[in-house]
Structures are given as structure tokens and as C-alpha cells.
Amino acid sequence: MKAAPFAYVRPGTIDDTFAELGRDGAKVLAGGQSLVPVLAMRMGRPSTLVDINAVPELNTLSRSNGSIRVGATVRQRRLQNDDLSALVPLLRLALPWIGHREIRSRGTVCGSIAHADPSAELPAVASCLDATMVLTSARGRREVRASDFFTGAMSTVIEPDELLTEMLFPVAVSGEGFGFGEFARRHGDFALAGVAARVRTVGSATDARITCFGIADHPVTADISAPLRIVLEQVGSSPTESDLRRALAVQADDIAADVVDTGGDAHASAAYRRQLIAGLLSREVSRAYLKSIRSASEVASS
Numbered sequence: 001m002k003a004a005p006f007a008y009v010r011p012g013t014i015d016d017t018f019a020e021l022g023r024d025g026a027k028v029l030a031g032g033q034s035l036v037p038v039l040a041m042r043m044g045r046p047s048t049l050v051d052i053n054a055v056p057e058l059n060t061l062s063r064s065n066g067s068i069r070v071g072a073t074v075r076q077r078r079l080q081n082d083d084l085s086a087l088v089p090l091l092r093l094a095l096p097w098i099g100h101r102e103i104r105s106r107g108t109v110c111g112s113i114a115h116a117d118p119s120a121e122l123p124a125v126a127s128c129l130d131a132t133m134v135l136t137s138a139r140g141r142r143e144v145r146a147s148d149f150f151t152g153a154m155s156t157v158i159e160p161d162e163l164l165t166e167m168l169f170p171v172a173v174s175g176e177g178f179g180f181g182e183f184a185r186r187h188g189d190f191a192l193a194g195v196a197a198r199v200r201t202v203g204s205a206t207d208a209r210i211t212c213f214g215i216a217d218h219p220v221t222a223d224i225s226a227p228l229r230i231v232l233e234q235v236g237s238s239p240t241e242s243d244l245r246r247a248l249a250v251q252a253d254d255i256a257a258d259v260v261d262t263g264g265d266a267h268a269s270a271a272y273r274r275q276l277i278a279g280l281l282s283r284e285v286s287r288a289y290l291k292s293i294r295s296a297s298e299v300a301s302s
Contacts, residue, residue, distance in 0.1 A: 003039035010051040014058070014165075018138040020050045022161045028052055030073050033099070033107035034115040058165060063087065067132070067168040076104040076112070076122075087171045089291075090129060090196060093180035094121045100188045114164045116154050119190035119214040121182070123150060125169075127219040128196040128211035132168040137161045143168075153217040175201045177291025179284030182214070183276050185267070190214070192268045193260075193276035199228070199288040201296050206232065206289070210281060215273050216261040227251040228285065244286035252278040 011017045020026055025047030029035060038044045052058055053073050060071040061082060068084050079085050080095040098104055098112070098121050112122040113133070126133075126146040133144045135158060149156050158164060172178070182194030191214040199208045208228045211221045231247040232239070239247075256277040264270040 004042055004045045006039075006046055007048040008051065009048060010054050012054045014055055014136075015138075017050060017052055017055055017163065018136070018161070020048065021163060022138060023048055024160075026050050026160070028111075028114075028163060030111040031075065031106045031108040033103050034111065034117070052163070060166070063171070066171050068171065070109045070167040070169065072108065072110045072163060072165050074109055076107050076109055077101065079109055080104060088129070088169045089172050089176075090125050090178040090180060090198065091169060093178060094125045094196065097121050097180070097182055097187075097191075097194075103188070110164045110167055113149075113167060114156060114158060116150055116156050116218065117190070118153050118217050118219070119192075119194075121180075121191070121194065121213070124194060124196045124211045124213035124219045125180075126167065127221050128198050128209065129170055130221075131170065133164055134166045134168065135159075135162045136165040137163065141165075147221070150218040155218075172295075173200075175292055175296040177201070177288040177293070177295055179286075179288035179291075181280045181284045183280065193273045193280065195277060195280040195284050197281070197284040197288040199285065199292045201289070201292040206292075208285060208289070210255075210259075210285065212259045212277055212281075215259060215277060220259045220261065222255065222259055224251075224255060224281075224285065227255065228289065232289075241286050241290060244289060245282045248282040248285060249278070252281045255281060 009020050011020055027046035027049055029049045029051045058072040061074050062069050068087055076098055085092045112120055113126055116123055131146050133149050135142050177199045179197040182191035184191045193214045196211045207225045209223050211219050213219045234247050235243045256274040260270055260274045262270050
């Protein structure tokens with residue numbers, strides 16, 4: 001199939017971009033890796049495509065006030081190869097899992113998040129970190145936390161005349177550790193199930209949260225601090241990864257039962273996805289905890 005007819009504009013300034021987005025039926029084009037297939041299958045029929053790639057201020061990648069700022073046209077591959085990604089370890093763990101290298105070379109970070117596919121990696125990373133989305137229009141600018149951004153499958157709080165101009169990902173701090181894993185039928189396919197994990201250890205206190213994807217119509221985030229503390233009491237003060245994984249396996253089944261919210265499909269049943277989440281959770285939370293301990297001890301010894 002081919003796309004239905006549409007007008008095409010390529011504004012050179014941010015003000016011209018907002019003027020075009022104010023028209024009925026306008027749609028943003030950045031990397032096009034999600035949008036073009038949708039157009040080709042006629043699942044979307046915008047009246048106008050607004051190509052934002054000629055707007056220089058949307059192609060910025062920088063560090064500011066404890067966050068890295070990723071502009072609307074920054075490619076995933078650029079962020080993956082930039083030293084700034086090391087400041088947000090969860091991003092560095094997740095980016096290689098996105099599609100293939102050619103997809104990441106054209107696909108944008110903000111575009112993937114705005115598309116909000118429930119099986120995509122970047123919305124899950126943003127949710128786990130509770131990153132900040134900056135939405136801008138001719139009416140002004142507003143910031144939305146990831147916890148309030150996703151409303152359903154491929155659905156967000158972005159208004160028709162708004163543009164996700166940049167993402168703010170918080171820089172990792174001392175005592176934080178991260179884990180990321182997913183299962184797909186082939187590398188590059190959308191995940192049947194995946195888990196992003198963040199663990200923070202400060203002294204004797206440990207907090208943990210996970211975000212699961214591919215198992216509901218949007219990323220599902222859960223605080224698992226209490227189950228992890230129970231496990232740590234069981235395994236003692238110097239557990240190995242295998243010790244943690246075995247102990248977490250008991251808790252992981254219950255957590256997976258709570259977060260998986262799908263009736264299953266042609267690719268995997270709900271029961272299979274629960275098994276995947278339980279296995280990924282026990283592995284990635286264990287790894288994240290051990291990294292958080294190392295991070296805390298490195299700072300204490302410096």
C-alpha cells in the first residue's frame with residue numbers, strides 16, 4: 001500500500017513549526033521510523049506532514065542541572081555513541097536493543113517516546129527514571145513527568161498543536177544501579193516482554209523500582225522496595241548475583257502477576273509473558289542492586 005495524499009512542509013524556525021502544527025490534521029515528521037509505516041498502511045491520514053529536521057534548536061544534546069537534555073531531532077544512534085549517555089546508564093543499557101543500527105540511525109529519541117508503542121524500550125526507560133517531557137506550542141511551554149505522560153497504547157497527553165521539543169533524563173547519582181533486559185523472537189523485533197530496573201542504596205536503606213513493557217497498553221512502573229528488602233534480609237550482607245536471583249524468584253512471580261495486564265495475542269499468552277517478566281525481573285534487579293552497592297562503595301572509598 002501507499003500513503004493517502006498529504007501536504008508536506010519543512011519549516012526552518014521553531015515559530016513556523018508551531019504555526020504549521022496549529023493547522024487541523026497536521027502531524028510531526030522527525031525520524032519517520034514509526035510514522036512512515038503507519039502512513040503506508042493508511043492507519044494514519046494526516047492532512048500535512050511537518051518536517052522538523054531543519055530547525056537547528058531541536059537538534060541539541062547537552063547536560064544541564066542534573067539532567068541530559070535530548071532535543072526532538074536527536075537520533076538514537078547519536079545518543080548511543082555520545083559520552084553523555086554514560087551519565088544515564090539505563091539509557092546506555094537500553095539503546096542497543098532498539099530495532100537495528102539502521103533504525104537507530106534515523107529514529108529519534110523523542111519520536112519513539114511520543115509514538116508511545118507499549119513494546120518500545122525508550123518509553124519504559126523514561127518511565128523508570130520518571131524523566132521529564134517538555135511540550136511546547138504557540139500557547140507556551142509545559143513540563144510533564146513520565147508518570148503522567150502515557151495514557152494508553154500509542155496515546156499520550158500531547159495536544160495536537162504541541163511538540164515534544166526535548167526530553168530531560170536525570171543523571172545517575174551515587175548509590176544507583178540499573179538493569180535492563182527484554183525478550184523478543186528475534187533481535188530488533190518488538191519485545192514480547194521487558195524490564196527496566198533502578199535500585200538506589202544509601203547506607204542501609206535500599207529503594208527499587210521497575211518498569212515493565214510489552215505487557216500492557218503502556219509502560220507499567222512498580223515500587224518493589226519492600227520485596228527487595230525482604231530478599232536482602234534472607235541472603236545476608238554479601239550476596240552473589242545467583243543468591244539474589246534465587247531469592248527474588250519467589251517474589252518475582254507475585255510481582256509479575258500484578259503488572260502483566262494483557263489477554264495475550266498471537267505472539268504470546270498472558271501466562272507466558274508473566275513467566276518472562278518474572279525471569280527478567282529477578283535477573284535485572286539483582287544486577288541493579290549489585291551495581292548500586294559498587295557505586296556507593298566507590299564513592300565512600302574515594
